Amino acid sequence: MVFFSFTARMIKPSLIPRDYKTPMNNASTKGKKTRVPAMLIGIFVLLIAVFYFKDTTSSVQTTPAGNDDRRPHLITIPLPDASGEESNTSTPNVNIQKSVTTSARPAFISKDTQRKYTVKSGDSLAKIFSKLKYSPTALHNIMQAGAEAEQLKNIKPGQALRFMQNNNGNCTSIAYDIDRVKTLNITSTEFGFVSSISEKPVEITHSTASAKINDSLFYDAKQVGLPDKTIMELANIFAWDIDFSQGLRQGDSFTILYETRHIDGKQIENGNILTAEFINRNNKYQAVRFVSEDGHAEYFSPDGKSTRKAFLRNPIDFARISSRFSLRRKHPVLSRIRAHEGVDYAAATGTPIKSTGDGKVIFRGLKGGYGRTIIIQHGQKYSTLYAHMSKYGRYKKGKRIKQGQVIGYVGRSGLATGPHLHYELRINGVHKNPLTAKFPAAKPVTKNLLAQFKQQALPLLAQLELAKEPTSSQ
Numbered sequence: 001m002v003f004f005s006f007t008a009r010m011i012k013p014s015l016i017p018r019d020y021k022t023p024m025n026n027a028s029t030k031g032k033k034t035r036v037p038a039m040l041i042g043i044f045v046l047l048i049a050v051f052y053f054k055d056t057t058s059s060v061q062t063t064p065a066g067n068d069d070r071r072p073h074l075i076t077i078p079l080p081d082a083s084g085e086e087s088n089t090s091t092p093n094v095n096i097q098k099s100v101t102t103s104a105r106p107a108f109i110s111k112d113t114q115r116k117y118t119v120k121s122g123d124s125l126a127k128i129f130s131k132l133k134y135s136p137t138a139l140h141n142i143m144q145a146g147a148e149a150e151q152l153k154n155i156k157p158g159q160a161l162r163f164m165q166n167n168n169g170n171c172t173s174i175a176y177d178i179d180r181v182k183t184l185n186i187t188s189t190e191f192g193f194v195s196s197i198s199e200k201p202v203e204i205t206h207s208t209a210s211a212k213i214n215d216s217l218f219y220d221a222k223q224v225g226l227p228d229k230t231i232m233e234l235a236n237i238f239a240w241d242i243d244f245s246q247g248l249r250q251g252d253s254f255t256i257l258y259e260t261r262h263i264d265g266k267q268i269e270n271g272n273i274l275t276a277e278f279i280n281r282n283n284k285y286q287a288v289r290f291v292s293e294d295g296h297a298e299y300f301s302p303d304g305k306s307t308r309k310a311f312l313r314n315p316i317d318f319a320r321i322s323s324r325f326s327l328r329r330k331h332p333v334l335s336r337i338r339a340h341e342g343v344d345y346a347a348a349t350g351t352p353i354k355s356t357g358d359g360k361v362i363f364r365g366l367k368g369g370y371g372r373t374i375i376i377q378h379g380q381k382y383s384t385l386y387a388h389m390s391k392y393g394r395y396k397k398g399k400r401i402k403q404g405q406v407i408g409y410v411g412r413s414g415l416a417t418g419p420h421l422h423y424e425l426r427i428n429g430v431h432k433n434p435l436t437a438k439f440p441a442a443k444p445v446t447k448n449l450l451a452q453f454k455q456q457a458l459p460l461l462a463q464l465e466l467a468k469e470p471t472s473s474q
């Protein structure tokens with residue numbers, strides 16, 4: 001699938017512009033010619049209007065807010081905890097908004113009343129203000145209340161704006177939920193309007209899911225209510241050990257313990273997978289998430305080994321293997337019997353080729369029948385070779401490279417009957433079958449963190465074990 005989208009992307013840009021650009025350009029230039037005088041007059045009129053408007057608004061604005069420059073543009077208003085506020089019958093949502101206003105202007109709260117407005121299609125802030133009979137000056141001053149106020153330009157139909165107004169019917173504050181977590185508050189203070197962004201507390205709980213594979217990982221995981229994001233994460237965790245596209249068997253199963261995020265008691269999204277177990281062909285794989293000192297999260301087996309391997313099994317995603325490693329085969333071009341000391345992946349010209357491991361580029365150039373070739377040295381023992389490229393990536397000889405980085409693109413340079421990648425793996429200088437070679441794991445949990453890791457992993461694995469019970473008794 002990835003392979004198809006890549007080729008589509010590679011081919012389309014060169015074809016499509018030629019197909020439609022020319023007529024489009026013609027049309028637009030034709031239009032421009034006839035409209036130029038009319039447009040000039042239009043721009044002129046517009047400029048006069050803008051200057052006039054600017055003058056009037058700025059003179060209105062400078063009177064009340066003469067101390068504009070000293071006005072703080074951001075006041076951080078801490079979210080109050082639930083206990084602090086006086087009786088309030090409205091929803092928790094409103095609660096937060098109201099208490100924010102309270103902490104900013106405690107003296108006026110009793111006089112102010114709240115109005116809620118739901119944005120309708122075709123609404124602009126100016127329209128809304130005029131509907132609610134608030135002055136344009138108030139709107140102008142609100143829009144000047146600091147950089148966050150710009151968020152008000154993003155209002156969409158269906159979203160709610162919560163206003164506070166005083167006895168004179170003037171708007172004294174506005175609250176706008178930017179998303180499920182963040183709320184923009186703009187409040188009138190003695191310094192003029194100031195803006196702040198408050199965040200609702202997100203509560204994280206743990207959930208479990210467990211399923212047997214009958215159809216595919218994707219289908220069966222969806223059946224137990226897991227969203228795409230979590231399923232992809234699960235597949236990524238075990239990608240080095242399990243071939244999810246072809247290696248699953250009926251009766252395989254998985255169990256995961258994952259985070260769910262809640263706001264005001266409502267679930268908003270799934271978070272990270274904390275522990276996971278996958279049974280594939282009676283082999284049990286387990287992974288525990290652990291955040292290292294530098295804040296980088298990775299998955300490890302319960303004994304602290306990385307679930308990643310030092311090598312990816314394949315340098316191309318979802319390509320067809322067109323020729324396997326064999327010590328005797330008839331060469332398709334030379335028609336002689338000789339060993340095929342690598343694996344061929346048939347793929348469209350231009351398909352990206354990834355380095356299968358961390359390492360250093362030790363060769364980049366033409367190499368006889370191999371055509372455009374890159375060789376990467378991985379530590380002392382391992383090296384990989386990638387041949388017949390159409391184009392190199394940006395890593396030159398001598399450059400360090402990370403696993404998964406694109407080193408070049410599939411082609412048919414050298415002796416090749418069609419576009420494909422010829423890929424070789426050598427261990428201690430000897431050719432090995434990259435599809436069956438045993439690869440070492442990536443770096444384990446560092447020794448000084450191992451005790452901490454195990455302490456965290458134990459209760460998580462215990463929760464996972466409990467989640468498994470219903471499926472195992474099925």
Ligand SMILES: [Zn+2]
Pocket residue numbers: 323340342343344421422423
């Ligand atoms: Zn080959």
